[in-house]
């Protein structure tokens with residue numbers, strides 16, 4: 397076999413690690429790598445228009461498959477454009493390997509054209525960031541980068557000068573020492589003992605779930621059943637726990653609804669399961685609290701704990717379940733389920749009045765129709781902004797649907813790029829990007845990528861001619877909204893000009909038909925829904941002293957709005973309550 401170059405070996409290693417594509421924009425120092433991909437049938441080069449899109453797309457791919465995904469940028473500005481998407485990937489624990497190609501190695505440190513220092517720049521958004529300055533570092537640096545990304549779940553960055561990429565790699569076999577299965581983390585015996593004691597001592601136990609309950613639905617339900625516990629969730633726990641859940645009391649947090657807040661404050665033992673829920677204002681101060689997390693550095697950083705348990709949620713609950721006594725009284729649970737229904741029914745009418753005639757279209761109406769029309773196994777990607785609110789309230793989870801957003805990093809413009817990455821995994825799956833007009837226009841150029849690859853992504857654009865979320869923040873702060881409104885744009889016309897199908901929707905009566913038409917169309921579609929910028933009302937009892945911007949107050953009722961099909965779910969849980 398002819399000797400491989402460093403670039404060829406890089407690509408070969410990625411292919412062996414299961415990577416199927418690399419997102420990026422080609423150029424100068426990156427050319428040897430892209431050329432190696434052209435000659436390697438295991439990998440596809442996905443040519444986007446903006447490197448930030450490459451990073452978001454790779455991140456979505458990694459989050460949906462759980463496997464390593466890859467992106468790349470050329471030297472200087474090319475890889476610098478990756479950075480925001482990489483921050484998002486890293487903070488979402490998405491295993492992404494980014495390649496930052498670099499200026500010629502002999503020029504480093506001279507202020508050369510396009511010179512930056514990627515190995516330093518990406519330090520903060522990665523587990524591992526190293527430069528390959530000599531072929532002898534191959535293949536171990538790449539192998540180590542892959543192992544960091546996969547094993548510790550997050551980003552690794554390899555910086556590679558173009559001239560080094562073209563050099564011959566050392567011969568010798570390349571083995572990836574990757575384990576194919578994730579280990580479980582079983583807490584120490586002492587911690588399980590103490591947890592069982594605390595549970596047995598308590599009369600009213602509430603479970604509060606974050607993303608860490610993924611894969612542990614059955615165990616959480618079993619524990620809730622045994623302890624007669626209400627189960628609340630944070631935004632990122634929603635898709636994993638709210639479905640098939642007769643103990644559901646809703647979501648806590650800024651976008652929260654239902655009785656999660658009450659259940660957390662009125663219990664005598666709160667168990668936080670796999671959540672790094674950041675808003676301390678929503679957590680009780682005088683309730684015994686236990687936190688279970690597989691990442692020890694998260695334990696106790698949001699609220700003071702009576703017990704910290706270092707373990708996987710599933711493994712911990714499996715250990716705990718046989719150790720605790722079943723509770724017989726449902727009084728607390730039933731009271732919370734009733735509060736939950738009451739809270740939801742209190743807001744259910746918030747948007748529904750006259751909504752089928754209301755022009756401009758009420759965004760909540762769009763979201764509720766979207767929930768009904770979208771496929772059972774759709775993937776929704778959700779822009780930061782009001783789309784987050786609509787997704788949290790109106791998308792009904794069922795264990796098959798997925799919802800991706802920029803839920804930790806909170807970046808705008810994530811939805812369409814994430815949809816691009818999601819669709820490439822499976823062209824037959826329905827992928828819906830819930831985009832804001834501000835977010836969409838930020839990385840709009842990659843609409844052209846959807847067209848170029850004929851990716852049937854459905855973009856549902858909430859076109860309110862404003863940075864709606866910020867409008868609201870300013871109002872809450874008592875500031876006159878400034879810098880938040882845009883002149884109106886016909887995005888459907890832009891989509892059509894780009895070669896996608898553009899569907900313009902100005903009247904509520906057209907919403908359902910437009911979504912059906914979009915879902916039936918085999919190519920990319922942008923449904924441009926002209927929505928009401930003043931859709932949300934702030935409850936009158938909220939004052940600016942209670943809320944500062946997006947950071948929260950003790951009051952959790954922030955946004956007035958409907959809650960879609962959740963109210964039916966909650967009512968049916970009430971019906972399950974056995975009569976005395």
Ligand SMILES: Cc1ncc(C[n+]2csc(CCOP(=O)(O)OP(=O)(O)O)c2C)c(N)n1
Pocket residue numbers: 779780781782783806807808831832833834835836858860862863864865866
């Ligand atoms: C990259 C980035 N810039 C700015 C912000 C601050 N920000 C958060 S939401 C938002 C407005 C989003 O507007 P749009 O996409 O139109 O959605 P809407 O809220 O109107 O539905 C802004 C400016 C951010 N989160 N990310």
Ligand SMILES: [Mg+2]
Pocket residue numbers: 832833834858859860861862863864
């Ligand atoms: Mg907007």
